[in-house]
Amino acid sequence: MNDLSELKRFVVAHAISQNLPAGHYTSLLERITSDTGDEPGSWAYEWIRAGDEAQAAGETLTACQYYVMGRFPFVDGPGRERALARCVEAFERWRREQPGIEPVVVEVDGLPVRVWAAGLSAEEPRPLLVMTGGIVSPKEQWGPVLPQIAAFGMAGVVADLPGVGESPLRYGPDGRRLFTAILDALDGRAKVSETYLLALSFSGHLAIGAALRDRRIRGLVGNGTPIHDFFTDTAWQARVPKVTRDTLAHLVGVPPEKVFAHVQDWALDDESLRDLEIPFATVSATRDEVIPPGDTERLRRCVRDLRLIEHPDVHGAPSHLAETRVWSLLAVQEMRPDADPRVTAALTGALQAARAGAGR
Incomplete structure (x- = not known):
């Protein structure tokens, strides 16, 4: 309960x-x-x-x-x-009222996984943006962004983190194979050799693991990503909110009191982070009650192309939503070598407006 x-x-x-x-x-x-x-x-x-x-x-x-x-x-x-x-x-x-949004069934480890997609075309395949939420948010929470992704000249996919929503998968480090399976399934209908991942919260951890193994992934954007200390720091774990601990336990299939022992080997080490050759743009909250500050410091120390924005906020930076949303989409555009400069300029203007509205 x-x-x-x-x-x-x-x-x-x-x-x-x-x-x-x-x-x-x-x-x-x-x-x-x-x-x-x-x-x-x-x-x-x-x-x-x-x-x-x-x-x-x-x-x-x-x-x-x-x-x-x-x-x-x-x-x-x-x-x-x-x-x-x-x-x-x-x-x-x-979605039936939105032109171009469709369900796609992707096979992951022999299991059918449904995702929502937009902008797919065999005649004119576009670069791909895959978006995933964290341990408490299903793909339908983020699906409304699909028309905007298509308007940027990209194909878009929203997917559940393994174990969340409709997903039949078990959450674990191997969940990173979801991203590769999506790319394999959409090859020919999207330019999967130019894929970007917008992976929020816990899905960012899996996205890094996928990017280290799949060269088709050209850039990452995250928000509140667990990296190392979340999985290993027992003093911090004692402070993690009950809802986070219990949800994580539910997804991995162990009792709540055993969940941190179960995930302690999931930490990304410094060597892995240094091996990340693509840009990683991420949002960090200075009052995050879920992700320890040491994880942000580790990113600063180890990731060669880190684009970091910090907010004086709690996990997910909800009080800075407008700015974070635009900043994240702009980060994707800035990673793309073939991005439409008009879209980049429009997002830059929108970011400035969001910051002005927030008094920044």
């Missing part, structure tokens, strides 16, 4: 990332009195009810976003299972 007060605190960052109105989700959270079950007052029920109301008003994408929050942080019973199903169904309805 989740700690309800902690759960409410952490879900706000994700609600902000989905541009949900604060006045609405604040009152919704006040109605929630139970983490479990699927009846009025329970976590899943109240988020699903808000999603149903949005769907009745014809706001399909907003409905999907509320359903995403209803399965947060992971499916642990019928209520959250119902929320995930509604989330996927709503995204399916929304």
Whole structure:
């Protein structure tokens, strides 16, 4: 069972990332009195009810976003299972109204994995941008960015981190094979030899592992990436929020009290980071309660082409969302040798506007 007060605190960052109105989700959270079950007052029920109301008003994408929050942080019973199903169904309805967004089934270790894609073309294959979320956010949370990726002249894919959402995979270091499998599956419909990964939070760790082994990956963008100390520093691990620990335990399939012993060998060492030959742009939060500061320092020390932005914020930098979103997309453009200068200029202007709006 989740700690309800902690759960409410952490879900706000994700609600902000989905541009949900604060006045609405604040009152919704006040109605929630139970983490479990699927009846009025329970976590899943109240988020699903808000999603149903949005769907009745014809706001399909907003409905999907509320359903995403209803399965947060992971499916642990019928209520959250119902929320995930509604989330996927709503995204399916929304994407059918968007030209060019399609499902693609990728085989990973013999298992079928569905991803959402846009901008694919056998006649004119484009450079590829693959986007993945962390341990608590399914692909449908990030899917609305696909039309924007296509507008940049790229093919785009959003995928679940192994074990998250619909993914049948088990989360672990071998989860990096997801990225290579996506590239193999899309070869011929995208220019996979020019692939960039926008891998948020824990998926950034897998993305680095993939990039060290797959030369088709030409650049990485991350946000709050666990590198080394998260996996090895027992003093820090004792401070990690319960929701993070329990979600990680659920994904790797061990009891929460054993999860850090289970992942201690996942740390990326200095030699591996020095072997990273491609640019790595990443966001770091100085008040991150999940990722220890030593991991950012290790990146500074070891990554040869590091492009780092730091925010005085918590994990994921939710209070700097507008700036972070534009900065991340601009980072991809700046890594591309053939990027459209008009897109780069537009994103540069948008970044300046976002910073001005935030008083930076």
